[in-house]
Amino acid sequence: MALRIILSFLLLLSAAGGARADFADGRLPDGVYQCEVYLLGMFLNLGDITIKGNLYSGPVTFGRMPQAYNYQMDANGEISWLGPLGGYTSGGNSLSITQATLDDPNAPSFDIIMKQQDGAFTASTCTRR
Incomplete structure (x- = not known):
């Protein structure tokens, strides 16, 4: 039983390492990424990043x-x-962090966490079209 748990853990670590290997070249896949934020029960388009x-x-x-x-x-x-x-x-806003997600090579995306002028944080997701 302990061996099975250890092997499962090692398999999980190797899978996580494989997902991060996509970041090795330091680039996102080329394309147009549509950025949206979920606010007040609906998705708002914040524009496209190419x-x-x-x-x-x-x-x-x-x-x-x-x-x-x-x-x-x-x-x-x-x-x-x-x-x-x-x-x-702009307008007193600043970036907190941007994190890429390349788990699915057919649907790359990144999340932008923005700190607003009033100190609140807003997250948007940008997904390749």
Whole structure:
């Protein structure tokens, strides 16, 4: 029984290591990511962020795509944006953390935790279309 538990634990660790291996190249899969927040019982669109290589632009809700900036992602999937990020970094707002999720290679996403000017935190999820 103890051997079965140990083997199960080792299998779980190897599976978790495999999920993080997707972060090894330090990049999100290219594409357009739609960012939404759940507020007052409905999903609100916060705009699209476009990822191409190590560059991002957006978020954009309408109009032209702004200048592209670099981003970095560490081996744990934490993203550092090396430029502005629209409403997430304006009007007294700041970024707390951005965490990528690549568990399903067909549905990559990342969560942005924003600290608002009043000190409250808001989380949005950006999913590749």
